[in-house]
Amino acid sequence: MKIFYTDHFVLPLPEGHRFPMQKYALLREAVQTLAPNSLFEAPAATDDELHLAHHKSYVERMSSGTLSAQEIRQIGFPWSPQMAERARRSTGATIAALKSALADRCGINLAGGTHHAFADHGEGFCCYNDAAVAARVVQRDCGIERVLICDLDVHQGNGTASILSGDASVFTFSMHGEKNYPVHKEKSSLDVELADGCDDDTYLATLKRHLPQIIAAFKPQAMIYLAGADPFEGDRLGRLKLTKCGLRARDTLVFETARDNALPVAVTMAGGYAHDVADIVDIHFNTVRTALHVYS
Numbered sequence: 001m002k003i004f005y006t007d008h009f010v011l012p013l014p015e016g017h018r019f020p021m022q023k024y025a026l027l028r029e030a031v032q033t034l035a036p037n038s039l040f041e042a043p044a045a046t047d048d049e050l051h052l053a054h055h056k057s058y059v060e061r062m063s064s065g066t067l068s069a070q071e072i073r074q075i076g077f078p079w080s081p082q083m084a085e086r087a088r089r090s091t092g093a094t095i096a097a098l099k100s101a102l103a104d105r106c107g108i109n110l111a112g113g114t115h116h117a118f119a120d121h122g123e124g125f126c127c128y129n130d131a132a133v134a135a136r137v138v139q140r141d142c143g144i145e146r147v148l149i150c151d152l153d154v155h156q157g158n159g160t161a162s163i164l165s166g167d168a169s170v171f172t173f174s175m176h177g178e179k180n181y182p183v184h185k186e187k188s189s190l191d192v193e194l195a196d197g198c199d200d201d202t203y204l205a206t207l208k209r210h211l212p213q214i215i216a217a218f219k220p221q222a223m224i225y226l227a228g229a230d231p232f233e234g235d236r237l238g239r240l241k242l243t244k245c246g247l248r249a250r251d252t253l254v255f256e257t258a259r260d261n262a263l264p265v266a267v268t269m270a271g272g273y274a275h276d277v278a279d280i281v282d283i284h285f286n287t288v289r290t291a292l293h294v295y296s
């Protein structure tokens, strides 16, 4: 299994910025001890690839540093050359993970899951929509017709839903907090809204009811999984009450369902905002460990 990293592109964030950027390096260090020979530097997504899901003018503004102050505020990171390069690498990592999954059942991006990025703008710490780009790249390059995006980050995949609305070849499934960001939600192929305080049992039963059914009906040939760490009970932004054990059971359910259906899966980490960064890293690390176990 190939695991792609981008954490060596460090984003210069202003003092007091609350995004847990350090989680990526800590996660790679943890994965290094488990699977040292599986780690690869992520390639950069090309302009041609990004244009499959984004407006050319937006990619150009992002690349050249000519986004407006309003566009930068909406993304939530200050623009820097590292930020533009990191966004390309993170998207390239999901493309690479999905292509390697087609050959090897599963591939992992230790970042990605930037599902709040729209065709013409970014928001909520997301610049490019890696899942939408990767889905269209394998459709163009690898003879894949139908792709499932299984988004289990606690926030709705609004950018993904918007970019892929009207595209019947990509099924967008988002299971998210009803009361959570974004206030205005887009329409995915299937949105499942969860009440505040949702626990392990309710969450797992809901996922078990929907995921196998989607796979049986849509017959995807590849899947991109957003394994957000933010449904965790200790998350600052999550509002749900999943335990680490429940999140591991979620990952196991997704991977075993994919494996048993011979469905190649690319895994992305998506969000995670627990008070203690060690908890975020722990949850993401469990996702990687579970994938390695299920596909061993």
Ligand SMILES: [Zn+2]
Pocket (backbone or CB within 6 Å): 153, 154, 155, 228, 230, 270, 271, 272
């Ligand atoms: Zn999130």
